[in-house]
Amino acid sequence: MLHQSLAFGQTATPEAVQFWVLAPVAVIAALGMLFMKKAVHSALLLAWVMITLAIFYIAQDALFLGIVQIVVYTGAVMMLFLFILMLVGVDASESLVENIKGQRAASVFAGLGLGGLLLSLAARASVNQPAIGLKIANQKGNVQSLASQLFTQYVWAFEVVSALLITAALGAMVLAHSTKPAVRNKQRDLSIARFRGKSLADAAGLPGSGVFAQHNAVDVPALLPDGSAAPTSISATLKARGDVISPTPFALEHSEEVEE
Amino acid sequence: MNNAAILGADPGWVILVKALLVFVVCVVLTLMSVWGERRIVARMQQRLGPNRVGKFGLLQALADGIKLALKEDLIPAAADKLVFVIAPIISATACFMSFAVIPLTGKVSFFGHQTIMQLTDLPVGVLYILAIASVGVYGIVLAGWSSGSTYPLLGGLRSSAQVISYEVAMGLSLVAVFIYSGSMSTSEIVAAQHHYWFAIVLFPSFVIYSISMVGETNRAPFDLAEAEGELVGGFHTEYSSLKFALFFLAEYVNIVAVSALATTLFLGGYHALPGLGFTESWLGGWFTLFWFFAKVVSFFFVFVWLRGTLPRLRYDQFMKFGWKVLIPSSLAWIMILATLRLMSAHNFPRMVIATFTVGVIIVIFLVLTLFDRAKIKLEENDVLPDLPAPSFPVPAIPGQSQITFVQRSEIND
Numbered sequence: 128m129l130h131q132s133l134a135f136g137q138t139a140t141p142e143a144v145q146f147w148v149l150a151p152v153a154v155i156a157a158l159g160m161l162f163m164k165k166a167v168h169s170a171l172l173l174a175w176v177m178i179t180l181a182i183f184y185i186a187q188d189a190l191f192l193g194i195v196q197i198v199v200y201t202g203a204v205m206m207l208f209l210f211i212l213m214l215v216g217v218d219a220s221e222s223l224v225e226n227i228k229g230q231r232a233a234s235v236f237a238g239l240g241l242g243g244l245l246l247s248l249a250a251r252a253s254v255n256q257p258a259i260g261l262k263i264a265n266q267k268g269n270v271q272s273l274a275s276q277l278f279t280q281y282v283w284a285f286e287v288v289s290a291l292l293i294t295a296a297l298g299a300m301v302l303a304h305s306t307k308p309a310v311r312n313k314q315r316d317l318s319i320a321r322f323r324g325k326s327l328a329d330a331a332g333l334p335g336s337g338v339f340a341q342h343n344a345v346d347v348p349a350l351l352p353d354g355s356a357a358p359t360s361i362s363a364t365l366k367a368r369g370d371v372i373s374p375t376p377f378a379l380e381h382s383e384e385v386e387e
Numbered sequence: 388m389n390n391a392a393i394l395g396a397d398p399g400w401v402i403l404v405k406a407l408l409v410f411v412v413c414v415v416l417t418l419m420s421v422w423g424e425r426r427i428v429a430r431m432q433q434r435l436g437p438n439r440v441g442k443f444g445l446l447q448a449l450a451d452g453i454k455l456a457l458k459e460d461l462i463p464a465a466a467d468k469l470v471f472v473i474a475p476i477i478s479a480t481a482c483f484m485s486f487a488v489i490p491l492t493g494k495v496s497f498f499g500h501q502t503i504m505q506l507t508d509l510p511v512g513v514l515y516i517l518a519i520a521s522v523g524v525y526g527i528v529l530a531g532w533s534s535g536s537t538y539p540l541l542g543g544l545r546s547s548a549q550v551i552s553y554e555v556a557m558g559l560s561l562v563a564v565f566i567y568s569g570s571m572s573t574s575e576i577v578a579a580q581h582h583y584w585f586a587i588v589l590f591p592s593f594v595i596y597s598i599s600m601v602g603e604t605n606r607a608p609f610d611l612a613e614a615e616g617e618l619v620g621g622f623h624t625e626y627s628s629l630k631f632a633l634f635f636l637a638e639y640v641n642i643v644a645v646s647a648l649a650t651t652l653f654l655g656g657y658h659a660l661p662g663l664g665f666t667e668s669w670l671g672g673w674f675t676l677f678w679f680f681a682k683v684v685s686f687f688f689v690f691v692w693l694r695g696t697l698p699r700l701r702y703d704q705f706m707k708f709g710w711k712v713l714i715p716s717s718l719a720w721i722m723i724l725a726t727l728r729l730m731s732a733h734n735f736p737r738m739v740i741a742t743f744t745v746g747v748i749i750v751i752f753l754v755l756t757l758f759d760r761a762k763i764k765l766e767e768n769d770v771l772p773d774l775p776a777p778s779f780p781v782p783a784i785p786g787q788s789q790i791t792f793v794q795r796s797e798i799n800d
């Protein structure tokens with residue numbers, strides 16, 4: 128049965144083996160992409176699906192398409208990584224709260240519509256259309272034949288798609304770009320401000336963290352000469368997180384005696 | 388018979404032996420280049436460098452490798468375990484694969500079999516290398532993300548942004564080579580440079596490629612992904628033992644790979660230096676291997692030289708340079724080149740082509756001068772506002788007991 132169906136599709140044995148090994152992997156990865164909780168895992172599986180598809184293309188003599196698939200889509204998934212980290216956050220998990228009204232219904236509708244469109248396209252290209260075969264299509268060379276199709280018959284579609292992609296990229300940039308409330312001071316401004324401020328105590332920079340010779344971790348405040356902790360020696364981020372250790376255990380016990 | 392046909396006639400054992408050779412050559416080159424880099428940088432800094440293990444310290448890299456293998460292999464508790472393990476494997480696998488399409492010699496006799504020292508010849512060979520490179524970056528980005536700590540994440544993010552930006556410039560510089568040689572296959576590009584190296588004919592592309600290949604391999608002065616002073620070790624901060632060794636290996640194999648690609652695309656590949664063409668037939672054609680590696684090693688020397696000379700760029704300067712200088716200039720160069728090619732293809736009179744070339748040069752100079760002027764004007768306007776001068780203490784001059792306060796205006800006088 129299997130053998131017959133393979134013979135019907137005129138698939139050579141190595142190609143059949145490759146198909147039955149890679150196709151399940153690709154489908155599992157694609158499903159995994161949908162059901163993974165972490166956005167980064169989904170993106171990774173997407174990259175894997177793209178690479179599998181590229182191997183399929185290459186196995187079917189569409190070398191240029193396969194290689195470009197890897198160049199373009201792995202790059203694209205890399206961008207997706209950046210967007211995930213910029214827009215959603217490092218460890219973001221999927222939330223099931225619907226923010227836009229009717230988003231689910233709209234996305235189901237759009238998904239079905241796209242599926243129907245793709246199905247009709249694939250049908251138009253394959254049903255009752257005898258295959259010419261890549262041997263003839265590639266007669267002038269794979270790249271050359273593709274180029275002549277792309278830049279003569281399909282030049283309009285090609286340009287429209289590129290305009291669409293640029294628009295999408297700009298849209299993503301606008302979404303990801305948050306306007307800062309105020310102009311941030313640069314290194315030079317900060318330096319001037321330090322010297323023109325009220326006190327010159329911090330002119331050479333804030334004190335470093337840690338207690339000399341006892342502890343040099345970033346979360347331990349430095350000790351001032353009188354034994355009290357210097358609050359400016361700890362990064363504001365650590366303070367906000369509450370990750371600050373008290374320096375008292377590291378202070379010298381009889382500071383007065385030492386001074387004498 | 389072209390290269391693809393010769394390689395197609397290879398029996399299985401030749402292909403296997405060649406694949407093994409590529410692997411061995413890459414690993415040995417890594418060991419040698421680690422040693423070479425340390426010795427050269429040391430000489431540049433008036434030191435000796437490693438000179439204890441083996442003659443001239445030649446086995447230092449091997450000793451370091453054994454040391455790394457014997458270290459404890461840590462996986463941080465906050466790490467994403469699976470991705471953390473996969474990342475170095477991706478990095479180390481991808482870097483070897485690009486060597487498959489690089490022709491190392493001309494036609495030679497390999498154990499009595501006529502072949503070329505090239506694993507396979509693809510009609511889109513150069514694109515294949517780009518594809519492999521973009522898969523390789525996943526290793527760095529995933530390592531950064533999966534470590535579950537701040538510095539590696541920053542390193543990984545930097546590296547992904549860096550590679551995306553510099554791959555654009557790199558791809559654009561390759562377009563000029565494709566236009567000029569009419570092919571994307573490495574062997575045909577080498578053959579097209581039989582008379583003139585593309586480094587001379589397409590000099591701007593060569594410069595752009597050379598800069599972006601340093602950016603692509605995360606090497607100084609573009610090593611922002613592992614900037615020691617800022618990010619501890621960047622993406623590999625949390626890695627130890629063999630996993631770290633894999634990243635190390637990947638970095639050096641990558642350097643050799645981009646150098647080999649640069650040699651193939653711009654320096655005539657395995658062809659001899661101009662005027663020494665008669666050497667190509669020495670040793671039954673095997674002497675071309677010497678020329679190839681001589682060129683690769685000189686590229687590697689430039690990598691080390693850069694590291695010994697230039698300080699690391701700041702991140703925003705680096706991005707500005709990539710997007711505002713490299714990419715626009717390579718776009719402009721491709722436009723000019725394509726116009727010239729079209730003119731010569733349509734048999735335009737020589738006068739027209741010469742006028743066009745001179746015109747382009749004049750326009751470039753005009754734009755550069757205007758740009759410089761605008762920059763000088765901006766600098767003139769950028770002066771400190773006149774605020775009341777503060778006074779600050781200076782140490783006492785010998786013989787004077789008191790600490791004096793000096794007015795800023797006095798110093799300026």
